[in-house]
Amino acid sequence: SQKIEQNSEALNIQEGKTATLTCNYTNYSPAYLQWYRQDPGRGPVFLLLIRENEKEKRKERLKVTFDTTLKQSLFHITASQPADSATYLCALGPRGGSYIPTFGRGTSLIVHP
Amino acid sequence: GAGVSQSPSNKVTEKGKDVELRCDPISGHTALYWYRQSLGQGLEFLIYFQGNSAPDKSGLPSDRFSAERTGGSVSTLTIQRTQQEDSAVYLCASSSTGGSYNEQFFGPGTRLTVL
Numbered sequence: 001s002q003k004i005e006q007n008s009e010a011l012n013i014q015e016g017k018t019a020t021l022t023c024n025y026t027n028y029s030p031a032y033l034q035w036y037r038q039d040p041g042r043g044p045v046f047l048l049l050i051r052e053n054e055k056e057k058r059k060e061r062l063k064v065t066f067d068t069t070l071k072q073s074l075f076h077i078t079a080s081q082p083a084d085s086a087t088y089l090c091a092l093g094p095r096g097g098s099y100i101p102t103f104g105r106g107t108s109l110i111v112h113p
Numbered sequence: 114g115a116g117v118s119q120s121p122s123n124k125v126t127e128k129g130k131d132v133e134l135r136c137d138p139i140s141g142h143t144a145l146y147w148y149r150q151s152l153g154q155g156l157e158f159l160i161y162f163q164g165n166s167a168p169d170k171s172g173l174p175s176d177r178f179s180a181e182r183t184g185g186s187v188s189t190l191t192i193q194r195t196q197q198e199d200s201a202v203y204l205c206a207s208s209s210t211g212g213s214y215n216e217q218f219f220g221p222g223t224r225l226t227v228l
Contacts, residue, residue, distance in 0.1 A: 004155070032214055043117070043204050043219025044156070051214070089155070093214065099144065100169060101217075103156035 002028035004104040006090060012110045013080055021075040021107050023090035032093035033066055033073050034101060037086045044089055048075075080111045115139065117220035119205050125226045126195055134190040134223045138207030145188050146208075146217060147180060151201045159203075162188060195227045 005024040013019050023033070032051045036044035050057045050066045050073065057064045063076040077084050087108045091101035118137045126132050138145050147159040158172040162182045173179070177195075182188040192199055202224050206217035 008153075034216070041221070043206070043221050044217075045219070046216035049214060049216065091156075098169065099215075100146070100158050100161055100172075102158075103148075105153065105155040 002026070002092070002102060004090065004092060004102060006088075006104040006107045008105065008107070010108040010110055012112065015081060015111055015113050017080055019077040019080045019084065019109055019111070021088050021109065023073040023075070023104055025071050025092055028071075028092055028102075029068070029095070030092035031095045033064075034091040034093065035062075035064055035073075035075050036089040036091065036103075038089060038106060039086050047088075049093075077109075080109075082111045082113050085109055085111050117205055117207055117218050119203075119220040119223050121223060122221065123224045123226075125228065127228050128197060129194055131191065131193045132195055132225065134192075134203050134205075134225070136188045136190070136205030136207075136220060138186065138188070138205070139218055140186075142207035142209050142218070143185065144208045144210060144215070145182060146206045147188070147190050148204045148206065149201045150204055150222070156204065159190070192225075195225075197227050200225055200227045 003026045034049045035047045038044040048064045050064045061078045065074045087106040089106040091103045120135045145162040148156040160180050161169040164185045177193045180190045202222040204222045206219045208215040208217045
């Protein structure tokens with residue numbers, strides 16, 4: 001069955017550095033991949049979508065890469081700020097007639113001032 | 114602007130009782146999704162609505178769980194004879210058309226605790 005892996009350990013970085021989060025998957029070929037941010041006590045908020053034929057997507061300080069050979073997506077936040085501290089979820093987009101993405105467990109990012 | 118709202122925000126119930134969770138999607142969004150999130154777990158898909166129909170209810174864990182959507186808007190998730198393992202945060206999301214590539218807008222969730 002398909003499996004999504006996000007680092008369960010929190011990522012601690014210093015303000016101003018680049019944070020890099022990883023999403024690996026197996027037994028799947030997603031049509032796209034999404035990244036969401038989730039703050040405590042709140043629902044996830046959509047950040048970026050990258051399609052299978054795209055290598056890289058950028059939005060302000062965010063950058064997502066998608067390597068279908070490695071079955072991996074990297075999510076980067078440049079010039080990180082304490083306000084970026086949250087849990088980041090990746091979601092694999094299905095093929096065919098299903099409209100239901102499959103979410104990973106998320107990785108917690110803590111940016112220290 | 115109004116986002117997705119859910120009520121109640123917290124629900125504490127006793128084992129064996131029935132509960133109803135409500136979701137108000139963004140106006141005009143035809144697709145609506147219910148998920149469950151347990152501590153340290155990913156979002157577990159429960160059911161998907163397109164309009165008032167549920168073409169995918171494959172994630173409902175047992176026949177104690179049911180959901181309906183009326184008027185293409187409000188949805189209610191009902192859990193009958195609640196069990197302690199039902200304790201989780203129940204999240205609702207909506208999207209404009211429900212097709213692939215559409216971002217989902219999530220509500221704040223309902224935290225359900227079954228004693």
